[in-house]
Amino acid sequence: xxxxxSTAAPTEREPTGKIGHGMSAVxxxxxSLAVFLSTWEAIIHFGRIEPFIFPAPSxxxxxxxxxxxxPDYWQALSITLTEILVGFAAxxxxxxxxxxxxxxxxxxxxxxxxxxxxxxxxxxxAIAPLMIVWFGFGIESKILIxxxxxxxxxxxxxxxxxxxxxxxxxxxxxxxxxxxxxxLRYVQFPHAMPYIFAGLNTAxxxxxxxxxxxxxVGARRGLGVVILKANFxxxxxxxxxxxxxxxxxxxxxxxxxxxxEHRVCFWSGKKG
Amino acid sequence: MTGSIAALPAAAPQASAGPATxxxxxxxxxxxxxxxxxxxxxxxxxSVQAGEFVSIVGPSGCGKSSLLKxxxxxxxxxxxxxxxSGTPVTGPRRDIGMVFQAPVLLPWRTILENVLLPADVLKxxxxxxxxxxxxxxxxxxxxxxxxxxxxxxxxGMQQRAGIVRALIHDPKLLLMDEPxxxxxxxxxxxxxxxxxxxxxxxxxxxxxxxxxxxxxxxxSDRIVLMSARPGTLLAEYETPRxxxxxxxxxxxxxxxxxxxxxxRGLNEASTRHDAR
Ligand SMILES: Nc1ncnc2c1ncn2[C@@H]1O[C@H](COP(=O)(O)OP(=O)(O)OP(=O)(O)O)[C@@H](O)[C@H]1O
Ligand SMILES: [Mg+2]
Numbered sequence: 001x002x003x004x005x006s007t008a009a010p011t012e013r014e015p016t017g018k019i020g021h022g023m024s025a026v027x028x029x030x031x032s033l034a035v036f037l038s039t040w041e042a043i044i045h046f047g048r049i050e051p052f053i054f055p056a057p058s059x060x061x062x063x064x065x066x067x068x069x070x071p072d073y074w075q076a077l078s079i080t081l082t083e084i085l086v087g088f089a090a091x092x093x094x095x096x097x098x099x100x101x102x103x104x105x106x107x108x109x110x111x112x113x114x115x116x117x118x119x120x121x122x123x124x125x126a127i128a129p130l131m132i133v134w135f136g137f138g139i140e141s142k143i144l145i146x147x148x149x150x151x152x153x154x155x156x157x158x159x160x161x162x163x164x165x166x167x168x169x170x171x172x173x174x175x176x177x178x179x180x181x182x183x184l185r186y187v188q189f190p191h192a193m194p195y196i197f198a199g200l201n202t203a204x205x206x207x208x209x210x211x212x213x214x215x216x217v218g219a220r221r222g223l224g225v226v227i228l229k230a231n232f233x234x235x236x237x238x239x240x241x242x243x244x245x246x247x248x249x250x251x252x253x254x255x256x257x258x259x260x261e262h263r264v265c266f267w268s269g270k271k272g
Numbered sequence: 273m274t275g276s277i278a279a280l281p282a283a284a285p286q287a288s289a290g291p292a293t294x295x296x297x298x299x300x301x302x303x304x305x306x307x308x309x310x311x312x313x314x315x316x317x318x319s320v321q322a323g324e325f326v327s328i329v330g331p332s333g334c335g336k337s338s339l340l341k342x343x344x345x346x347x348x349x350x351x352x353x354x355x356x357s358g359t360p361v362t363g364p365r366r367d368i369g370m371v372f373q374a375p376v377l378l379p380w381r382t383i384l385e386n387v388l389l390p391a392d393v394l395k396x397x398x399x400x401x402x403x404x405x406x407x408x409x410x411x412x413x414x415x416x417x418x419x420x421x422x423x424x425x426x427x428g429m430q431q432r433a434g435i436v437r438a439l440i441h442d443p444k445l446l447l448m449d450e451p452x453x454x455x456x457x458x459x460x461x462x463x464x465x466x467x468x469x470x471x472x473x474x475x476x477x478x479x480x481x482x483x484x485x486x487x488x489x490x491x492s493d494r495i496v497l498m499s500a501r502p503g504t505l506l507a508e509y510e511t512p513r514x515x516x517x518x519x520x521x522x523x524x525x526x527x528x529x530x531x532x533x534x535x536r537g538l539n540e541a542s543t544r545h546d547a548r
Pocket of ligand 2: 336
């Protein structure tokens, strides 16, 4: 019997030919990336496409290197990352908290839910300029924008998760004289976890978008500002370099959320 | 497998006063939905003595589960009363255990944690409960599966864990709603025998709902027959006193006669329902 199924389950009982599978899982992407990059390089090189129209991958690599060796770039990166992480944490907490409130209280639901729906249908980037007006060009306005964009997927999924708790399980807790809080703790929250994590997965992507859009709209520092400046200077290699950095950030953050999800919701996908 | 619950540490001071009596008086239940009203139970009265094992049989939809839910305090009766050891049942109470038709184990808790859920919710002494849980799990043959998650167990094993969970806080009254319905025939018979042993060693009052006549005859001191909806009491059958019983004993003339009588009664109750 394995206790830690989170690590044991996926590797158990896979079809034969697993090694060949694992190898091709590495080789195919590497080869295709190499083919893709060399084709790109070749087209730019032999097609004589100007670097301010579309940069060659070699130029992007050079720009990436000079970015990553520049302390100022790291400072911009850390500002944007802070906006993303703090905003995401705030938005996720708000989403879970407010979602719990709405899921548990009929009255709060009646009062607040219409506003939630109305607010949700507003594209959050549309209120970014307002945030700049109200909270200035500093990091705070960006954190707020990120928090707002990240909050809604978490909020909606928290409500759905808490509401979809099986009636039998609620009866079980009710029959044991459980309080509202105990029911929440022992049954509803664990049950809602996979839903909440689905929301968090969306929210982390939204958080990156929110931070960059926020910086586009109004900021003095950050990766968004770096991109804008490079764009104005027609230094497309630098723009692409930052896009690569953003992609890496997005992939890493998403992987981090999934890793936590895997630990927390180790039981999900299995019946009880 | 031979441990006796009597020798186990008592779950809670207030729960040590022996099995409960149950008195159900003129009970009626009307379900009100937005479109219609359903009279599920009509004027049902039933008394259960301390330590007695009573089975309820009746046509599908006659209100057996509803009756258990009222006794368990999950559903409020429309009229009538339920009294347990002299005090009226108005809501959930800590000295009743319930085994549901489905095991209803929580997939994020190990078997041990699942079984200890009542102890957590009722804030009972965790160490004493742990010892008790291990003893009970051993008794139902789940030793070695304490730290396994429910989905790794068979349906029968899950149901046994459900029974242990119902017993963990040492309730005076045990309610069981078709606990073996989802099991195959063989496992089902084994579970019935196991339940008989548990009941004999614990001396709890049990109210047991089943569709299986042989199960009812094997386990019960008394079997009550409910009519089709709206459910009310049609007949009562006493079983011979001998214990423990085996399924072979059911072929004795007296037991066979009893089973036949119950089957006849159940058929009548069902066809009367169809005629409407
Ligand atoms: N929540 C509910 N709302 C409305 N009607 C209900 C509800 N629960 C049960 N009923 C109705 O009450 C009647 C009795 O239901 P109950 O589940 O108690 O029957 P049962 O004897 O346990 O049936 P079975 O043997 O099939 O489990 C049924 O006709 C059912 O349709
Ligand atoms: Mg039922």
